[in-house]
Amino acid sequence: MRSRRNTPRIIAIGGGKGGVGKTTIAANLALAIGRTGYRVCVVDADLGAANLHTALGVLHPQRCLADYIDHQTEALEDVMTQVTPTVQLAAGTSRPGSANLGATEKLRLLRAIANLDAEVVVIDVGAGTSYTVVDLLAAADHKLIVLSPQLTSLHNAYALLKACVHRVVRKHATDEMHRDLIDSALGQETKARTIPQLLGTLRPLDEALASSIEGTLKRFGVSLVGNQLSAAAEGEALRKMTPLIRDKLMLNAPFIAGIKRSQSLAGSLSAGVGTIASRPNDEAHLAFRQLADVLLATDLSVIRGVDLGEGVRGRAPTVPLWIQRGLEADAAAGR
Numbered sequence: 004m005r006s007r008r009n010t011p012r013i014i015a016i017g018g019g020k021g022g023v024g025k026t027t028i029a030a031n032l033a034l035a036i037g038r039t040g041y042r043v044c045v046v047d048a049d050l051g052a053a054n055l056h057t058a059l060g061v062l063h064p065q066r067c068l069a070d071y072i073d074h075q076t077e078a079l080e081d082v083m084t085q086v087t088p089t090v091q092l093a094a095g096t097s098r099p100g101s102a103n104l105g106a107t108e109k110l111r112l113l114r115a116i117a118n119l120d121a122e123v124v125v126i127d128v129g130a131g132t133s134y135t136v137v138d139l140l141a142a143a144d145h146k147l148i149v150l151s152p153q154l155t156s157l158h159n160a161y162a163l164l165k166a167c168v169h170r171v172v173r174k175h176a177t178d179e180m181h182r183d184l185i186d187s188a189l190g191q192e193t194k195a196r197t198i199p200q201l202l203g204t205l206r207p208l209d210e211a212l213a214s215s216i217e218g219t220l221k222r223f224g225v226s227l228v229g230n231q232l233s234a235a236a237e238g239e240a241l242r243k244m245t246p247l248i249r250d251k252l253m254l255n256a257p258f259i260a261g262i263k264r265s266q267s268l269a270g271s272l273s274a275g276v277g278t279i280a281s282r283p284n285d286e287a288h289l290a291f292r293q294l295a296d297v298l299l300a301t302d303l304s305v306i307r308g309v310d311l312g313e314g315v316r317g318r319a320p321t322v323p324l325w326i327q328r329g330l331e332a333d334a335a336a337g338r
């Protein structure tokens with residue numbers, strides 16, 4: 004067995020809605036972190052609609068994530084393409100059917116990501132609220148939710164976070180009794196029901212279960228990133244999501260960056276330019292540098308809820324236990 008190394012800082016980028024800028028942000032953030040000297044792996048997990056390689060200028064990757072998922076390679080490292088001296092890419096796949104990962108494949112992928120030989124992993128999880136998207140986000144240390152200044156983006160981001168929270172709640176069931184309790188609490192859900200109300204129903208029935216769910220939600224580590232902003236007022240409107248998410252979903256979701264609509268990020272085939280902010284003084288370039296700094300300054304031990312201790316910085320269970328247990332139960336049940 005390979006010697007144990009530190010678990011990389013994992014940053015997943017989702018948003019619910021298509022086209023809000025997840026891939027643009029994944030590519031530019033990975034490059035910005037790479038420029039600070041950290042070894043970065045950027046993973047295109049937008050299975051079925053992959054295009055992170057194109058954003059990074061890798062037009063024909065030799066290997067892709069599907070090679071690992073289909074067991075054509077043993078190690079996830081084998082599918083990497085070097086993009087810059089510090090940034091490697093696991094290109095995505097658009098093979099038909101690849102977007103539907105089973106529980107066993109998903110757990111294998113999550114463990115491989117957590118064991119990558121890198122200091123930081125950036126994952127583009129793609130659009131939507133599928134279980135693959137939700138689990139990739141949930142297993143990450145930082146869950147970046149990209150919002151664009153459209154109402155539909157806000158609705159879809161909220162739907163994604165709600166899907167995550169319901170997954171957290173359901174995956175805390177370790178036996179039949181818990182499952183019944185949780186299902187009956189969730190089953191009473193009406194349009195107005197919030198997570199505090201759900202926990203209020205659960206708590207008198209099982210205090211330990213309710214506290215455990217609450218603890219996981221407290222550490223869930225969501226960050227909101229505004230993108231394609233053209234006026235300051237748009238950023239202000241997006242910031243209103245933070246209290247809404249706290250009150251209804253019990254998640255701490257600070258707004259950590261606002262990226263403006265910028266010519267250097269607007270990929271254009273006719274102009275032959277990509278979606279990378281490559282000029283160091285460009286406003287977008289600086290915005291990604293700042294976003295990288297904010298993320299890298301966050302203490303991993305706080306996010307992971309473990310005392311990493313001296314000399315073992317960054318070590319933690321590879322995949323959060325509640326996800327591991329849940330996926331193992333799904334695999335055993337053939338789900």
Ligand SMILES: Nc1ncnc2c1ncn2[C@@H]1O[C@H](COP(=O)(O)OP(=O)(O)OP(=O)(O)O)[C@@H](O)[C@H]1O
Nearest residue numbers: 021022023024025026027130231264265268269270
């Ligand atoms: N800040 C920005 N300024 C200008 N154009 C942008 C900005 N962010 C993204 N874009 C452009 O918007 C389009 C969609 O961006 P991108 O592909 O990154 O979105 P996505 O969320 O990954 O989409 P999908 O859900 O389809 O994967 C691209 O053409 C990209 O160049």
Ligand SMILES: [Mg+2]
Nearest residue numbers: 025026049129
């Ligand atoms: Mg994309």
